[in-house]
Amino acid sequence: MDDLRCPRCGEEDELLGEPRDGTIVVTCEACATEWERDLTPRCPTCGTDDVRVAFQAIVEKSRGTQLSMSSVRRLYLCPTCDAEKLAVYQVSNRPLPPDELPTETDD
């Protein structure tokens, strides 16, 4: 899911990320270009950086049928593209259910 690539030669694999001064400096091992990684979260659909932080549950199936919430991950919701999800999240005030759970798909 990481579309990090060298802005000069387009290398995607031989990249070295290194935390420096509160940001991430990426070095391309193919052409030695260094650049600061843009850590601003953006909506992958419309590109806005006006996104909201939300948390989503990561659920592991334990023995039997019991589902246990093992942890949460951070994700960003776009007020435009993820409006529905964001509304649910803000009302429920708890982590969003994981994507893997069966949901209605009649859209």
Ligand SMILES: [Zn+2]
């Ligand atoms: Zn490069």
Ligand SMILES: [Zn+2]
């Ligand atoms: Zn969006």
